[in-house]
Amino acid sequence: MIQTPYYLIDKLKLKRNMEIVQYVREQSGAKALLALKCFATWSVFDLMSQYMDGTTSSSLNEVKLGRLKFGGETHAYSVAWADHEIDEVLANSDKIIFNSIGQLERFEQDSVGHTRGLRLNPGVSSSEFIIADPSRPFSRLGEWDAEKVMKVIDKISGFMIHNNCENGSFELFDRMLSQIEERFGALLEQVEWVSLGGGIHFTGDGYPLDAFCARLRAFSQRYGVQVYLEPGEASITLSTSLEVTVLDTLYNGKQLAIVDSSIEAHMLDLLIYRQPAKMAACDGPHQYMVCGKSCLAGDIFGEFNFDHELKVGDRLSFIDAAGYTMVKKNWFNGVQMPSIAVRQLDGSIELVREFGFEDFVSSLS
Ligand SMILES: Cc1ncc(COP(=O)(O)O)c(C=O)c1O
Numbered sequence: 001m002i003q004t005p006y007y008l009i010d011k012l013k014l015k016r017n018m019e020i021v022q023y024v025r026e027q028s029g030a031k032a033l034l035a036l037k038c039f040a041t042w043s044v045f046d047l048m049s050q051y052m053d054g055t056t057s058s059s060l061n062e063v064k065l066g067r068l069k070f071g072g073e074t075h076a077y078s079v080a081w082a083d084h085e086i087d088e089v090l091a092n093s094d095k096i097i098f099n100s101i102g103q104l105e106r107f108e109q110d111s112v113g114h115t116r117g118l119r120l121n122p123g124v125s126s127s128e129f130i131i132a133d134p135s136r137p138f139s140r141l142g143e144w145d146a147e148k149v150m151k152v153i154d155k156i157s158g159f160m161i162h163n164n165c166e167n168g169s170f171e172l173f174d175r176m177l178s179q180i181e182e183r184f185g186a187l188l189e190q191v192e193w194v195s196l197g198g199g200i201h202f203t204g205d206g207y208p209l210d211a212f213c214a215r216l217r218a219f220s221q222r223y224g225v226q227v228y229l230e231p232g233e234a235s236i237t238l239s240t241s242l243e244v245t246v247l248d249t250l251y252n253g254k255q256l257a258i259v260d261s262s263i264e265a266h267m268l269d270l271l272i273y274r275q276p277a278k279m280a281a282c283d284g285p286h287q288y289m290v291c292g293k294s295c296l297a298g299d300i301f302g303e304f305n306f307d308h309e310l311k312v313g314d315r316l317s318f319i320d321a322a323g324y325t326m327v328k329k330n331w332f333n334g335v336q337m338p339s340i341a342v343r344q345l346d347g348s349i350e351l352v353r354e355f356g357f358e359d360f361v362s363s364l365s
Contacts, residue, residue, distance in 0.1 A: 002351050004245040004315065005261040006339035007326055009044055014239040015345070017203045018051035021235060024202060025053070027213035029220055030227040033075055035198045036062040038232025038323045042069035043342055043352040048235065054094075056195070056230045060085045067092045075195070075228070077119065077160060079140065086110050097160045097195070101143055101152055108155060117158035117193070118143060122180045126172055126199065127165035129273060134163055146187055153190050158225070162197025166233065170208045173200055174215055181219075188223040195228035203234045233323040240322035241280065242266060242338060246314040247293065254303075255288045257310045262292030263301050265332045269324040276302030280317040283307060290316065294333040331363050 021032050031053040042065065054073030055066030063076045076093035080100075086107050089096060097117040098104040104118055121142030127133035134141040142161070143149050161180060167173055177196070181188070188194060202212055220227045244259040263271050270277055279290070284307030292299035301318065329337060337355035344350060 002243075002339060002341055002349070004243050004338075005259075005266065005336065006243050006341050006351075007041075007240055007321055008243055008317075008341045008343060008349070009041065009240045009322065010343040011044060011047055011345050012343070014044060014047060014236065017235055017237060017239060018048060020203045020209065021231065022051045023209060024213055024216075024229070027210065028216035028227070030196075030216045030229050031073070032229045032231060032235075033073065033195075034066075034070065034235055035230045035232030036066055037327065038198070039236045040065060040327050041322075041340060043340065045070045047345075052235070053228075056228075057093075060089055060092075063089055063092050075160075075230075081107060090114050095158070095193075097158075099140070099142060101148060104152060104155060115158070116156045117160055117191075117195070118149065118152070118156050119160045119162070120144075120149065120180075120184055120187070122161055122163050122176070122183055124176050124179050125163045125165060126167035126169070126176065129165075131272070132165050134165075146184055149184075149187055150190075153187065156191065158191045158193035158195070159184075159187065160195040160197060160228075160230075162195075162199065162230065164197060164199030166201060167199055168201040168204050168207065170212055170215075173212070177215065177219060181222075185223075188225065191223075191225060193226040193228065194219075194223065195230060198230040198232045198234070200229065200231065201234055201237070202231070203237055236322040238320050240320070240326075242277075242318040242321040242325070244316050244318070246310050246312055246316065248312060249288075249310055255286070255310075257288045257290050257314075257316075258293055259290060259301070259316060260293060260336065261338065262294040262296070262299050262332065262335045264292065264294050264296050264299050265335045266292075266329050266338055267301070267318065267321060267325050268328040268330065270301075271298075277318040278320050279304045280319050286310070292335075294335055296332075331360050334360055 033056040037058045055070045056075040057063045066074045074093045077097040095115040119142035125133045125135040244261040248258040286306045290301040340353040
C-alpha cells in the first residue's frame with residue numbers, strides 16, 4: 001500500500017487522450033505539442049512522446065525540461081525573456097516565440113538564424129474567467145495591431161495565437177478562428193507556421209473531431225501554413241487522481257471530514273477559480289464537507305455524498321487531478337507533498353517519486 005497522499009497517473013486513461021491527439025494529427029495535418037505549463041510530470045513522457053510532436057513552454061526551465069525529457073520539437077515561448085536566459089533558450093529550442101515586438105527586436109541579433117515567431121492577440125477569447133482571459137482589457141499577451149506586426153513580418157516565420165480556454169464548443173472555436181482570419185488574414189498569408197495554442201477540449205466526450213480536423217486542414221491549406229496545437233488540459237484530462245485518507249471527522253452544523261492533503265497545497269488551481277474538486281463516483285445519504293489539513297479556513301475540497309458514514313482511515317479519491325495541479329503543488333504549512341505513482345499499462349502501480357523533509361528544507365533556505 002502506498003502511503004497517501006499521492007497523485008496516481010493512469011497510463012491507460014492517458015493513452016485514451018493520446019490516441020485522440022494522434023487521430024487529430026493524422027486527420028488534420030496539425031502537429032501537437034504538450035503545454036508543459038499544464039502538466040510536466042515527466043515519468044509518463046515515454047508514453048506521451050509516442051503520440052505527440054514535442055513540447056511548448058512558458059519559461060527557460062520548461063524549455064530545458066521539454067528538450068531533456070520529452071524530445072521532439074521544442075517550442076520556446078515566454079511572456080518575457082531576460083537577457084541572461086536567451087542563449088540557453090536558443091540552444092535548447094527549435095523555435096522561439098516572442099510575446100511582443102519589443103522582445104523580438106531586443107533579441108533580434110541573438111536569434112539570427114533561429115526560427116522565430118510572434119504571439120498575436122486576436123482580442124477574442126472563450127474564457128469565462130477574467131483572470132484566465134488572454135484577451136482581457138489591457139492584456140500583455142501578444143500583439144494586437146496588424147499594421148505594426150506587418151512592419152516586422154520579415155523577421156519571423158510564424159505566429160502563436162492562444163485564445164481558447166477550456167473551450168469544449170467546436171462552434172465557438174470555429175467562430176473565433178474565423179474572427180482571427182478576418183483580423184489577421186493578411187499576416188497569416190505571409191508565414192509558414194501558425195500555432196493555435198491550447199484550451200481546445202477536443203479529447204472530451206462527443207467533441208466533433210472530424211469537423212475540427214477538417215477546419216484545421218482548411219485553415220492550413222488556405223494560408224499554406226503548418227498548424228500546431230498546444231494541448232495541455234486536453235492531453236491529460238481525467239487521467240489522474242489525488243488519493244487521500246480521512247484523518248478526522250467532526251460535526252459543526254455540517255458533517256466535516258479532514259483529509260491528509262490540502263486544496264491550497266495540492267489542487268491550488270481549483271482554489272484560484274473557486275471550483276470544487278471532483279470526487280470519484282460516490283452517492284448516498286451521507287453528506288460531508290471534505291476539508292484539507294492546512295490552517296487556511298477555506299481549505300475545502302467540496303461537499304460530497306457517500307453511501308456510508310466516513311470514518312478515520314477511509315480512503316478518498318479526487319479525480320481529474322493532473323492539469324495545473326501537480327505543476328502548482330507547494331509546501332504551504334509543510335503539508336506532506338503527495339507522492340507520484342503511475343498505473344502502468346499492465347495494471348501494476350509503480351511509485352515513481354516520494355517527497356520528504358529534505359525536499360521541504362531544500363525548497364527554501
Ligand atoms: C500559450 C499557451 N499554450 C497552451 C496552453 C495550454 O492550454 P490548455 O492547458 O488549456 O490546453 C496555454 C495555457 O494557458 C497557453 O497560455
